[in-house]
Amino acid sequence: MLKALVIDPGKCTGCKQCEMACSYENELEFNVSKSRIRVFDFHEQGKMVPYTCTQCAEAWCQQACPVNAITTDAASGVKIVHENLCVGCKVCTIACPFGTINYNASTGKVIKCDLCQGSPACAEACPTAAITYQDVEQAGFDKMKMWAAKSGAASESHGANAPVAKH
Amino acid sequence: MKLISYVILGAGPAGVTAAETIRSLDKNGTITMIGGDPEPPYSRMAIPYLLHGSVKEQGTYLRQAPKHYEALNINYRHGKAGGIDTKSKQLFLANGDVVLYDKLLIATGASPIIPKVPGTQLPGVHSCWTLSDAREILKLADKGAPVVLVGAGFIGSIVLEALHQRGCDLTVVEVAPRMVARMMDETAGGMLGRWCTAKGVHVLTGTKVEKISEAAGANGATLSVGLSNGTSVPAKLVVLAAGVRSNTGFLVGSGINVNYGIHVDNTLQTSAPDVYAAGDCCEAIDISTGKPDMLAIQPVAVEHGRLAGMNMAGKVTPHRGSLNMNVLDTLGLISSSFGLWQGAPGGDQSKMIDEEKFKYLKLEFLGDKMVGAQCVGLTDHVGMLRGLIQTGLHLGVWKERLMESPERLREAYVEVSQGTAARGAHVNAPVAKVA
Structure with missing residues (x-):
């Protein structure tokens, strides 16, 4: 069963526990600038939106990598960056139209959400269940499609560059 | 049913992606991929990282699994293109x-342009394009060695980083008035130039190389590079990075239409039936202009390869166009540009400049859509610029906000792309797919 992060921005208070947990889990330091999940603060509306990689079925980052450093974990569908292969060329960082793979200057490699090998620290740390980790079918495929329809990528509804929801 | 014989000429990112795509759609057809270099398929883009030692040759290979091509029943062989008879379908x-062949893909890539000046054939003068070039450069580019790099465009600037990291005494000569003139504007190019100069690189813009001659000098120099400013610079190694040109020479007389690159329709088919082209050798649609152009970058080669493969295997998929984009790391200063970075007629722009901190962000709009962008010193979520530009989302109220504060582009992206998440929960799950 494919599991995914389910994000409900309506429940987010902007406490940024998710960013702290992510950076500590993955970088062993409390440094939100190295978090793979980011909370965007829409102060005009008093709204917070946690945002991270959606683990695209056929990912732009993976396609663009010139040295095969991003692979798909067969069981979870997660896209994983192999640090030993990443040369730090950053092409994935401009190729991902969601902006969710980023360059880490202290290692010279890119980083992205890998769902913490199946127990995402952000979801565990979230005090309001704005971020939960659920199986995709249970969370509702229709909602996913709704999100896709609203998202930028899905505005290319047909043709070469149109994203297709994974079945 | 007769098995289809697919032949792919070229084993760069376009050729390899096409071969894999065809195999995913046609389990039985024969696939022959013919590479011009003796090595396993590799990435030219990774060569600078081989030069500065962060990977070995194997680290440049496009696919890392041993026997990857055998496992997919892709027959990889070596050979150089000679010509095509499109009537009898012979390569x-x-x-x-x-x-x-039944279906042929031309993915022959591009080759470096050799400047028309005397001395480019001398020992110690190399392009930086193949693994073989890289081995020659590695023999000469030692610490302290005087090196002249000809060209500070996109490729030149990546090579610059590698040579500097090797500790070479580096002079870069660029005929344009600034670095990366075809990727970014005066402000950005100027920042890169100042940055590199401060790091000890001799940056000579608006300067031409007039001749290269043999002359023994200090620190192992065997060459002298004569410049248009009347001076000459000693060199142990001269690296040529003066742009690339599509490899189409073998098509002369084939009847296949070629301009700068091979003409293709929106299925990436050439003017000859069942002959397709992809990557640096072709001119396909630039999504920003709607016109054919040669966009010689890795992600575009992959997109072309994937689409050509689908169309060749019978899954007709039109190409809407590819987005021009580049990212560059010059000695730690990271820059990127997207789409119509030079702006659109009738458009407007917003910018943030901090010369002291080497930070620059310029966004280009047409109406309430973003059409181009350039960044220096900013890397976080930079892919969102591609998202905004390629999808042509209406920015609505965010247009004015971005005109005032371009650095709010991430918020703009998240809100505009998700139609504001205020409508309720969304699943942050696999949705997008590259086609």
Whole structure:
């Protein structure tokens, strides 16, 4: 069963526990600038939106990598960056139209959400269940499609560059 | 049913992606991929990282799994293109071999342009394009060695980083008035130039190389590079990075239409039936202009390869166009540009400049859509610029906000792309797919 992060921005208070947990889990330091999940603060509306990689079925980052450093974990569908292969060329960082793979200057490699090998620290740390980790079918495929329809990528509804929801 | 014989001429990112795509759609057809270099398929883009030692040769290979091509029943062989007879569907290789095809993909890439000045054939003068070039450069580019790099465009600037990291005494000569003139504007190019100069690189813009001659000098120099400013610079190694040109010479007389690159329709088929082209060798649609152009970058080669493969295997998929984009790391200063970075007629722009901190962000709009962008010193979520530009989302109220504060582009992206998440929960799950 494919599991995914389910994000409900309506429940987010902007406490940024998710960013702290992510950076500590993955970088062993409390440094939100190295978090793979980011909370965007829409102060005009008093709204917070946690945002991270959606683990695209056929990912732009993976396609663009010139040295095969991003692979798909067969069981979870997660896209994983192999640090030993990443040369730090950053092409994935401009190729991902969601902006969710980023360059880490202290290692010279890119980083992205890998769902913490199946127990995402952000979801565990979230005090309001704005971020939960659920199986995709249970969370509702229709909602996913709704999100896709609203998202930028899905505005290319047909043709070469149109994203297709994974079945 | 007769098995289809697919032949792919070229084993760069376009060729390899096409071969894999065809195999995913046609389990039975024969796939022959013919590479011009003796090595396993590799990435030219990774060569600078080989030069500065962060990977070995194997780290430049496009696919890392041993026996990747055998496992997919892709027959990889070596050979150079000689010519094509599109009527009898025969591909001629330079060694005289004839390969029959039902569907042919031309993915022959590009080759470096050699400046028309005396001395480019001398020992110690190399392009930086193949693994073989890289091995020659590695023999000469030692610490302290005087090196002249000809060209500070996109490729030149990546090579610059590698040579500097090797500790070479580096002079870069660029005929344009600034670095990366075809990727970014005066402000950005100026920042890169100042940055590199401060790091000890001799940056000579608006300067031409007039001749290269043999002359023994200090620190192992065997060459002298004569410049248009009347001076000359000693060199142990001269690296040529003066742009690339599509490899189409073998098509002369084939009847296939070629301009700068091979003409293709929106299925990436050439003017000859069942002959397709992809990557640096072709001119396909630039999504920003709607016109054909040669966009010689890795992600575009992959997109072309994927689409050509789908169309060749019978899954007709039109190409809407590819987005021009580049990212560059010059000695730690990271820059990127997207789409119509030079702006659109009738458009407007917003910018943030901090010369002291080497930070620059310029966004280009047409109406309430973003059409181009350039960044220096900003890397976080930079892919969102591609998202905004390629999808042509209406920015609505965010247009004015971005005109005032371009650095709010991430918020703009998240809100505009998700139609504001205020409508309720969304699943942050696999949705997008590259086609």
